[in-house]
Amino acid sequence: MPVDQYYLLGRSGLRVSRLALGTMNFGTGGFHAAYGKTEDEARPLLRRYLDSGGNFLDTADFYTAGESESILGKLIAEAGARDRVVLTTKFTNSVDPGDPNAGGNGRKHMIRAVEASLRRLRTDYIDLFLLHTWDRITPVEEVLRTFDDLTRAGKIRYAGLSDVPGWYAARAQTYAEAHSLVPLVSLQLPYSLVERTIELEHVAMAQNLGLGITAWSPLGGGFLTGKYRQGEQGLAGAGRLSTAGSPGRSWTDREWRLLRTLENVADKLGVTMAQVAVNWVATQPGVASAIIGASSTDQLDANLAALDFDLPSEVRADLDEASATPPPSVYRMFTPDYQGWLVNPGAKVGDKPAGYAPAVRNWLPESTESRG
Known part of the structure; x- marks a missing residue:
């Protein structure tokens, strides 16, 4: 084990x-x-x-x-x-x-x-x-x-x-x-x-x-855990997370979709x-x-x-x-998609050895690269 x-x-x-x-x-x-x-x-x-x-x-x-x-x-x-x-x-x-x-x-x-x-x-x-x-x-x-x-x-x-x-x-x-x-x-x-x-x-x-x-x-x-389900009044199921036991806590559609995905994965893996x-x-x-x-x-x-x-x-x-969940506010600027657009649209990225951040290659203008 x-x-x-x-x-x-x-x-x-x-x-x-x-x-x-x-x-x-x-x-x-x-x-x-x-x-x-x-x-x-x-x-x-x-x-x-x-x-x-x-x-x-x-x-x-x-x-x-x-x-x-x-x-x-x-x-x-x-x-x-x-x-x-x-x-x-x-x-x-x-x-x-x-x-x-x-x-x-x-x-x-x-x-x-x-x-x-x-x-x-x-x-x-x-x-x-x-x-x-x-x-x-x-x-x-x-x-x-x-x-x-x-x-x-x-x-x-x-x-x-x-x-x-x-x-x-x-x-x-x-x-x-x-x-x-x-x-x-x-x-x-x-x-x-x-x-x-x-x-x-x-x-x-x-x-x-x-x-x-x-x-x-x-x-x-x-x-x-799977013991809760979406009910007409919110959370259905016996446990500490029941609506009466956790006032003020609401569950979003995203969280209920996650629960269904989790259930499907569990069933698939047995x-x-x-x-x-x-x-x-x-x-x-x-x-x-x-x-x-x-x-x-x-x-x-x-x-x-x-x-x-x-x-x-x-x-x-x-x-x-x-x-x-989508990153809030300033954190959106640190996502790979945003960083790729900000630093260099269309840049080709190659990996350095383990322990280093990816290096951006071939992004300089051709005239600059030719000068070594």
Whole structure:
């Protein structure tokens, strides 16, 4: 099963599974309580993932009000798997609404968050520590220097970002490189056939600056599983994405056409719609790992099998076309068609060796070329 194939995360030597296990549903408290799992319900999910060869675990101090970390730490200890797993947790969200420094990305909260996560996770180090979301106020320099201090202190092994603007991630990595601080290795972002916004900037930025993308919600919050259909009142089907459960969210004709294309592809390949959706994300450029979750071992087994097949090029092209959206505003200027017209209409393009951008050849006026 390909879950026991490991890829380097970003520009690092850290080897991670192509499918990570998300544990946002471990626990029954806090914001995620509606679909949380007790310790006994979570245990077989973690065991099945580990037995399949998976080593990449994702949680956050915010998930189920800290229960996710506590349950995960206990279950990892039970399995005797601490040394072989890559344990990821995140900080930013407030743990005490009455304390202005109990949330955000400032140094005070970062250090407190690390110490609290270490206690809940029953470990003395975190493999990958992520800023959970941009707080819009903390200077990036403060975040990077604190990451560096935590790494040098042995509290964390690697650092990364989650849910930040492209410019912020670029600024952070460039600052780390310029000041000889520990570099960032990971960038966690939402990515799916129904949500491809990160392709506008984040993917190319991550590839150029050595950040391995870990994609969350590869199933579009469940929309791509196939259990929802277009009804007279909007979304039809039982689940968290029902109209009552997600007020204000509307689904466009484009998204319903995408769902039909996804269903046709799944039928053609003899797999599930969810497996196709996860496979597409996990094999996209710049993506190091896709984060999957599950409410049962059967569902986990199905998700783990998402990389047991290849997407033929013509099938991938169908999915790409069905899920594509026209680039907005200035991004239209960066498309191949526009660039070809802008730089040189009718230019012949030849490829340089791998690692270089295509070179435009034979575009100078004949009189200029003749002068060598």
